[in-house]
Amino acid sequence: MTREVNQAGNEDNTLRATLNMIKQATDLLELTPDVYEYLRVPMRFVEIAIPVEMDDGSIKVFTGYRSQHNNALGPFKGGIRFHPESNPDEVKALSMWMTLKCSLVGVPFGGGKGAVVCDPRNLSLREKEKVSRGYVRAMGAVLGPETDIPAPDVYTTAQIMAWMADEYSNIMRRPTFGVVTGKPLAVGGCAGREEATSRGCVYVAKEAARTLAIPFKGARVAIQGAGNVGGFAALLMEEEGCKIVAISDSRSGIYNHAGLDAREVIAHKKKTGSLEGITGVKQITNEELLTIDCDILIPAAMENQITAKNAGDVKAKLVVEGANGPTTPEADQILKEKNILVIPDILANSGGVTVSYFEWVQNNYGFRWDLATVNKRLEEKMVEAFNLVYGFYCEKCTGSDMRTGAYMYSIQRIAEAMHYRGWLRNGTQR
Ligand code: GLU
Helix, strand or coil: CCCCCCCCCCCCCHHHHHHHHHHHHHHHCCECHHHHHHHCCCCEEEEEEEEEECCCCCEEEEEEEEEEEECCCCCEEEEEEECCCCCHHHHHHHHHHHHHHHHHHCCCCCEEEEEECCCHHHCCHHHHHHHHHHHHHHHHHHCECCCEEEEECCCCCHHHHHHHHHHHHHHHCCCCHHHCCCCCHHHCCCCCCCCHHHHHHHHHHHHHHHHHCCCCCCCEEEEECCCHHHHHHHHHHHHCCCEEEEEECCCCEEECCCCCCHHHHHHHHHHHCCCCCCCCCEEECHHHHHCCCCCEEEECCCCCCECCCCHHHCCCCEEECCCCCCECHHHHHHHHHCCCEEECHHHHCCHHHHHHHHHHHHHHHCCCCCHHHHHHHHHHHHHHHHHHHHHHHHHHCCCCCHHHHHHHHHHHHHHHHHHHCCCCCCCCEC
């Protein structure tokens, strides 16, 4: 079974590649073509202008997007990123992955994603607040705790979620914190949400290592990204007894064959905003990090990092996709030939949305779970999802990769919901 690549052979065409994957999965499942017809476009795509008075008194108008891909399983759900390169196609692809992710891990949400085209590293706190509130003012009509629930994503934080929840509450004229997840604890956040994506990655990596008989304690780990996902992943993997040999951020990377002190490195990154100035390490580039000698590679930064150019040099035995879309279809093929197991993003990083779901449930009930309860429930969900998908992949996807298995497993559930909701009059199958 081979994966179709996008026709232009263009590796950065994330949306095209995602559509190819969805199409392939619906074909392999022999689903009615109506399923693909529903999934190939978002149900709604909104573009907004966000005027902001900058600190110097000038006016800047930022562009914002929200893609509401599919709500067959429940309200749209997914993060909002602040990134200078965000564009409609990227946001659409990201919203499709949310639909698949929520279905895969069994949380009752559909998929959505948003973005503001900006570089938050060049914005003051006050400007960031204005952008966040402006986004909700312009987009508020299509958001809501029962409609569409945003969350943090690349370069967005708990503080940004709090401003968004506050702005939405102003519009509704009552506290409506359940409209976003990933909030600070003081305004209806959930214990453990900040590190949930990373913790989910760790649970999945551990279960995969057990399944593949790779010793987890002492495993050498390389992590691309030192932000919310990569940073916590380094700390948590170290706590599990793994050896973090390399880590990078958007500017630079560091490597130490004997192992880095993750706590020290992440504390340094938090304090100085960079990985530069750490002694006793070798400086490496982001590109070099991906092909470093290690057992487990965690790409936890942006899309399209492992490509046809570098996949042949990847040395890890296991790739755990902390980021969304870090591996291109061409690279997937090469990694498969090299017998490297890639745990796909929609499974590996679904811990974030899982704990978002826990947060939303708690907001709806006005009740709070403690950290131990959250982590225990997260572990149960992640281990169960890994085993279900891995089992499905081994049984039904001989010769293909785990991503194909994950897409199939997920789409099957969505098709079933569509059928029962009466969207597919003639059943799910061809
Ligand atoms: N942005 C995260 C993701 O891509 C979390 C989404 C959420 O919690 O809704 O999965």
